[in-house]
Amino acid sequence: MQNLMINGQEREVDVPDDMPLLWVLRDVLGLTGTKYGCGIAQCGVCTVHLDGQAVRSCVLPASAVASRKVTTIEAISEQPVGQAIQKAWLEHEVAQCGYCQSGQIMSAVALLQAHPHADDEQIVSAMSGNLCRCATYTRIRAAIKSVSQA
Amino acid sequence: MSDTQRSPAVLSRRGVLKGGALLSGLVISTFLPPAISRSFAAGTVKRAQLGDAAEKGYGAFVRVDHSGHVTVISPKIEMGQGIQTGIAMMVAEELEVPLSQVSIAEAPPNEQLYADPLLHSQLTGGSTSTRYAWEPLRKAGAGARIVLIEAAALRWQVAPSQCRALNGQVLGPDGQVAAYGDLVDAAAALPLPADIPLKPIAEFKLLGKPAQRLDTPHKVNGNAKYTIDLSVPDMLIASTITCPVHGGTLRGVSNEAVALGIPGVRDIVRLDNAVAVTASNFWACQQALKVLAIDWDLGPHVSLDSRQLDKSLFEASAGEGVFAHQSGDIAAALKNASSRLEAIYEQPFLSHSPLEPMTCVAHVHAGGCELWVGSQAPGIAQAGAAKICGLPVDKVVLHNQLIGGAFGRRLESDFIFQAVDIARHLSYPIKLIWSREEDMTHDCYRPQYVDRLNAALDEDLRPVGWEHRIAGASVVAAYLGSLPPDGVDFDVVEVAKDPVYSLASLQVRYIRHEPEVIPVSWWRGVGPLRGTFAVESFIDELAHNAKVDPMEYRLSLMQSQPRAQAVLRQAAELIGWDTPVPAGSGRGVAVSAVFGSFVATIVELEAQGKKGLRIKRLVSVIDCGFAHNPTSVASQLEGGTLFGLSAALFNEILIEHGQVQQTNFHQYRQIRMSDAPPVEVHVVSSEERPGGVGETGAVPAAAALVNALFAATGVRERRLPLSRFGYFTV
Numbered sequence: 001m002q003n004l005m006i007n008g009q010e011r012e013v014d015v016p017d018d019m020p021l022l023w024v025l026r027d028v029l030g031l032t033g034t035k036y037g038c039g040i041a042q043c044g045v046c047t048v049h050l051d052g053q054a055v056r057s058c059v060l061p062a063s064a065v066a067s068r069k070v071t072t073i074e075a076i077s078e079q080p081v082g083q084a085i086q087k088a089w090l091e092h093e094v095a096q097c098g099y100c101q102s103g104q105i106m107s108a109v110a111l112l113q114a115h116p117h118a119d120d121e122q123i124v125s126a127m128s129g130n131l132c133r134c135a136t137y138t139r140i141r142a143a144i145k146s147v148s149q150a
Numbered sequence: 151m152s153d154t155q156r157s158p159a160v161l162s163r164r165g166v167l168k169g170g171a172l173l174s175g176l177v178i179s180t181f182l183p184p185a186i187s188r189s190f191a192a193g194t195v196k197r198a199q200l201g202d203a204a205e206k207g208y209g210a211f212v213r214v215d216h217s218g219h220v221t222v223i224s225p226k227i228e229m230g231q232g233i234q235t236g237i238a239m240m241v242a243e244e245l246e247v248p249l250s251q252v253s254i255a256e257a258p259p260n261e262q263l264y265a266d267p268l269l270h271s272q273l274t275g276g277s278t279s280t281r282y283a284w285e286p287l288r289k290a291g292a293g294a295r296i297v298l299i300e301a302a303a304l305r306w307q308v309a310p311s312q313c314r315a316l317n318g319q320v321l322g323p324d325g326q327v328a329a330y331g332d333l334v335d336a337a338a339a340l341p342l343p344a345d346i347p348l349k350p351i352a353e354f355k356l357l358g359k360p361a362q363r364l365d366t367p368h369k370v371n372g373n374a375k376y377t378i379d380l381s382v383p384d385m386l387i388a389s390t391i392t393c394p395v396h397g398g399t400l401r402g403v404s405n406e407a408v409a410l411g412i413p414g415v416r417d418i419v420r421l422d423n424a425v426a427v428t429a430s431n432f433w434a435c436q437q438a439l440k441v442l443a444i445d446w447d448l449g450p451h452v453s454l455d456s457r458q459l460d461k462s463l464f465e466a467s468a469g470e471g472v473f474a475h476q477s478g479d480i481a482a483a484l485k486n487a488s489s490r491l492e493a494i495y496e497q498p499f500l501s502h503s504p505l506e507p508m509t510c511v512a513h514v515h516a517g518g519c520e521l522w523v524g525s526q527a528p529g530i531a532q533a534g535a536a537k538i539c540g541l542p543v544d545k546v547v548l549h550n551q552l553i554g555g556a557f558g559r560r561l562e563s564d565f566i567f568q569a570v571d572i573a574r575h576l577s578y579p580i581k582l583i584w585s586r587e588e589d590m591t592h593d594c595y596r597p598q599y600v601d602r603l604n605a606a607l608d609e610d611l612r613p614v615g616w617e618h619r620i621a622g623a624s625v626v627a628a629y630l631g632s633l634p635p636d637g638v639d640f641d642v643v644e645v646a647k648d649p650v651y652s653l654a655s656l657q658v659r660y661i662r663h664e665p666e667v668i669p670v671s672w673w674r675g676v677g678p679l680r681g682t683f684a685v686e687s688f689i690d691e692l693a694h695n696a697k698v699d700p701m702e703y704r705l706s707l708m709q710s711q712p713r714a715q716a717v718l719r720q721a722a723e724l725i726g727w728d729t730p731v732p733a734g735s736g737r738g739v740a741v742s743a744v745f746g747s748f749v750a751t752i753v754e755l756e757a758q759g760k761k762g763l764r765i766k767r768l769v770s771v772i773d774c775g776f777a778h779n780p781t782s783v784a785s786q787l788e789g790g791t792l793f794g795l796s797a798a799l800f801n802e803i804l805i806e807h808g809q810v811q812q813t814n815f816h817q818y819r820q821i822r823m824s825d826a827p828p829v830e831v832h833v834v835s836s837e838e839r840p841g842g843v844g845e846t847g848a849v850p851a852a853a854a855l856v857n858a859l860f861a862a863t864g865v866r867e868r869r870l871p872l873s874r875f876g877y878f879t880v
Contacts, residue, residue: 016413019433027387027431032379033372035554036432037505038586042815045505073372086370090362093781096789097230098369099505099554105370128824133505133555134230135792135821138828139785 004065006031007075017063022046024062025072033073033102037131044130047103048072054110054126073102081116081147082109088143096134104130108144118148210263211290212241214298218318218331220247222287225257225264225272226279227526228365229553229560230789231844232782233279235363237287239778243356244291244349246315247330254364256550259528274526275561275672277745277842280778284840289346296343301336302328351776351837360781365552376554377524378509378583385511386416388572388580389435391444392424392592395808397667398449399423409438418442419575426572432583451667451808459598459665459805460496467494467600467621471661472637474620475647478655480606483615487606491695495603495684496869498802499665500596500673501810501818506554507589508565512572513579518545520579523566524553531563535570557793558672561629562594590818591810595803596673597623597665599642601684606655611696612707615655618646618684621663623670633662645681650714650743651689651707668805674793675848678744683798683870686740686853691866700857701727701739713748713773713838714741720832721750721771732756735766736861740850746841747774751791751850753858762880763859763872765795768829770847775838783843788829790847796821798852800873825879 004011006029013028020039025031025048034057037045041056048057049071076082085108095101104127111118111126118126123144132140213221222241228234238252257264257272265271268278295315302320303310305328312323320328351358368374393399403425406418414434419426427438484490511522512535519539525531528548536543553560569582584592599622606614624639633639638660647658673679693703701722708714718741722728731737735756742749754767770791777783800819804811812818852870859877860866867875 016433019431023431023433026379027433030381031372032375035376035505036378036507036583038815040586040814040816043505043820077371089370090366093360093363093366093785095230095363095366095369096232096785097504097506097553097555098366098374099376101369102372124824128822131505131815131820131822132789133503133557133793133820135789135796136785137792137821137823137826138788141823141828 002062003067004062004070005067006070007072013062015062018061020058021048021060021062021065021070022057025057031072031074035099035102037100042131043100044107045100045103047106047130049106049110052110052113054107073106076105076109079109079113081112084147085109085112085143088147092139092143092146094136094139094143096136100130100132104132104140108140112144112147116148118144120145123148211287212245212294214294214330214334216331216334218251218329220245220252221255222252223257224254225266226283227256227274227524227550227553228254229274229524229526229556231279231786232363232779233274233844234365235361236280236778236782237283238364239356239361240283240287241291243354244288245295247318249356249361249364251318252364258550259532259548261529271527272529273561275558276676277747277845279842279844280840281746281842285348288348292346292348293342294337296346297337297340298330298333300340301333302326304336357778358776358780361779363782374552376506376509377511377522377551378506378554378581380511380522380551380581382511382513382522382579385579385581386428386430387432387435388426388428388569388582389432389439389585390421390424390426390568390572390582390588391439392588393446393448394591395446395448395452396669397451397808399447400425401445401447403442403444405441405443408441412438412441417576419572421568421571424568426582428572428576428580436585448808454666454668454808455806456804463598463600463621463663463665464496466661466663467602467619469621469661471619471621471659473657474638474643474660475656475658478615478653480615480617480655480657483606483655484604484617487614488609489607489611490604491607491692492602492604493688493691493868495601495687497599497680497683498870499598499668499804500797500801501590501593501803501812502557502559502673503590503593503815503818503820504555504557504559507586508559508584509582510566510569511579511581512566512569514539514570514574514576518547519570519573521546521548521566521570522551523548523569524551524556524560525563525566526553526556526558526561527563531566534563534567538567538570539574557674558676559593561672564592564594586815587813590813593803594669594671597625597670599680601646603684603688605688605692607692611692613651613653613692615653615657616688618656618658619661620646620658621661623664624662625670625672625676627662628670629672637662641677642680644677645685645742645744649685650711650741651704652710667808674790675845678742678845679794679849679852682740682742682744682849683852686742686850687856687868690738690853690857690860694860704739704741711743714743714750717741717748717750717771717773717834720834721752721769724771724830724832725752725754725767725769727752734862736858736863738854738857738859738861740853740857742846742849744849745846746839747772747843747846749787749846749850751854753854755855755858755862757859757862758880761876761878763877764880765826767827769831770829771832771834772843772846773834773836773838774841774843774846775836776840777833777836778840780833783833784831786843787831787833787847790845791829791851792821792826794848794851795826795855798855798870798872799825799877799879801871802874819873
């Protein structure tokens with residue numbers, strides 16, 4: 001048994017130590033907003049926050065999470081930056097298929113929480129670990145910039 | 151372990167029923183008044199029951215319930231292209247309801263009601279959706295409005311012409327107001343008029359104006375449910391390993407006890423060419439698949455490799471093939487030419503690799519088979535599932551789902567058939583999820599092609615005509631089961647047989663050459679994408695050969711193409727084509743006129759060091775006729791441009807020992823934000839008939855890239871991807 005702090009709630013799970021957080025979230029806790037794309041930290045669709053840092057949950061063993069706070073897309077609107085990013089995503093009509101956008105938003109929020117005035121270079125550097133096969137990068141940049149300048 | 155017996159050979163890798171529904175040649179009227187009038191009778195049917203109700207022949211496109219809420223039944227699946235919002239806008243415009251009063255339900259498989267006459271089947275693809283929907287869906291909305299008005303007029307004892315519809319209500323001449331919900335029952339009893347006039351463009355309130363997509367709010371908070379996110383009662387997760395060599399089969403499995411001892415693991419199922427494990431979670435499935443000792447019969451294709459495939463295709467490309475097009479006398483033109491120019495272009499196998507891997511929820515039970523899956527070809531999936539289960543087609547219920555990327559991949563049903571084959575051995579529903587490795591190594595690939603062009607030039611080095619030979623696999627034959635009687639793959643020769651340039655003579659030959667066992671399929675941009683790479687590279691070579699500006703050269707050869715000329719000129723203006731670039735930089739252009747739309751794309755790049763490429767600007771202009779949602783059109787153009795560049799820069803699937811070598815994104819790199827600047831797009835305002843946009847944006851990108859590379863460096867690359875020759879982005 002392991003206790004995880006997920007979206008502000010303590011959740012007790014009975015999973016093997018090496019089971020990645022992604023599958024604990026999706027298949028054990030039913031939080032399906034965090035997606036599976038590659039399983040090897042190449043695509044970023046599984047991005048969540050660990051104590052506010054963007055991490056790839058597909059390669060993060062549940063046991064390594066320990067008592068750190070996990071935030072997923074389902075709870076990101078509880079943070080002002082999260083809400084602002086979600087609003088910007090809609091204003092810029094970023095999403096196409098949308099499958100990667102949970103991960104994109106989690107990366108964007110982590111960036112702006114660390115660097116509220118992130119410039120182009122910081123945006124590119126923080127976001128280039130997140131693939132989008134629909135290639136919505138033009139609008140992702142614009143959406144982040146609109147919040148960053150605010 | 152509930153069942154490990156070998157299943158009959160129903161699942162050999164190209165599936166049972168490729169395109170069976172297509173072959174039946176169903177061509178139906180796009181407009182279905184009886185179905186629309188019937189839809190009112192179904193006003194009280196709850197949305198949750200829609201699939202069943204529509205199967206019984208109730209709804210076609212539009213349903214209005216007693217609350218006045220409008221459900222549009224979408225014959226087209228949403229996979230990011232924005233089509234369902236577009237269709238909702240078409241209905242809402244004519245029905246006079248705000249978009250907020252409209253929701254979308256997925257159409258069940260039903261060729262009678264939902265076949266797209268442009269594709270002869272209920273498919274989503276080929277940039278046909280808007281072109282297909284433009285009239286029938288607006289008429290569906292308008293027809294509903296007309297009978298609702300008539301119902302109100304009857305109630306008030308006034309003439310229908312004295313009433314009008316506004317915001318989901320009918321307004322009478324003396325201030326009467328009736329909500330649609332109150333009129334539904336009376337309206338459903340009325341006959342639909344034979345003639346349904348449509349609004350002129352000038353009166354549009356919704357269409358043509360940027361609209362918030364109906365699906366995007368759920369995509370920013372994790373609420374959007376894709377197939378991979380679904381759960382049905384008693385469902386377990388399943389995952390498979392399919393024989394790594396295409397054409398191989400399963401001989402046996404051992405070490406099962408260890409696999410079954412992994413917490414959460416339930417069953418091991420042996421298929422003809424794969425092993426499946428079911429468990430409470432995907433991780434346990436993967437751990438179990440890892441510990442199983444699987445004995446494969448690798449089959450007859452174990453020595454197949456890319457060098458051999460390349461060589462045999464290249465040799466075949468010099469052959470005669472079959473004529474796809476002949477105009478003028480190319481033999482005489484080549485003989486009498488002042489000079490000639492010849493070039494050979496090569497394009498690789500490509501994987502689709504949508505970020506949502508192939509996934510299907512399947513339940514085979516005593517009463518039939520139920521599927522929950524995002525499919526671009528639900529009718530084909532349903533019929534194939536029925537065949538595997540030995541059931542009548544109507545015993546297979548398919549609930550189509552939101553798709554997390556497809557790019558053509560989900561026109562294939564192989565993974566659905568695999569899910570059904572697993573589920574029929576089990577008493578519980580499964581959600582089959584392919585690992586990324588399975589997804590990439592068992593894709594149905596965009597074929598490799600060789601294009602040979604040979605132009606006859608006049609004294610001014612302008613083409614009198616050219617000969618174009620195309621060699622490659624036939625996706626049409628793979629999908630339909632055979633080629634048309636003339637032996638020409640009509641998709642592969644697109645653009646080649648119908649270039650935007652005026653040529654006095656043109657000869658196009660198709661040389662079919664199949665890559666043994668490697669499965670091939672449709673890939674975003676389809677035939678026009680591959681054809682445009684060859685033709686737009688070639689015309690650029692001709693322009694440089696003539697020492698004429700490539701923009702000017704193109705414009706001078708396409709005088710019968712005013713819309714193509716216009717997008718070229720606008721793109722030139724946007725990027726400042728006439729302003730010089732620094733040494734080591736260059737601009738490349740390409741143009742296309744396909745899917746009823748016109749696109750010009752310009753790439754500006756700077757060469758850094760020997761092989762470094764810094765893409766500085768990307769400009770793309772589209773004239774897709776009337777743009778029903780300009781935001782969606784711009785998005786498709788931005789994304790499509792980068793999608794095309796991604797493949798041209800980085801992607802090729804290679805085969806060694808009969809196995810696909812690229813297994814995940816570390817070996818099959820996709821374009822990232824750091825690889826390219828924002829795409830600057832312009833959507834031409836037009837009242838022409840709507841053209842396609844989903845496939846279109848990707849089409850000119852590769853040629854614009856190699857043309858820019860030539861302009862910057864003087865090096866002409868005729869084979870994709872550029873990474874093959876050591877190029878990288880900086």
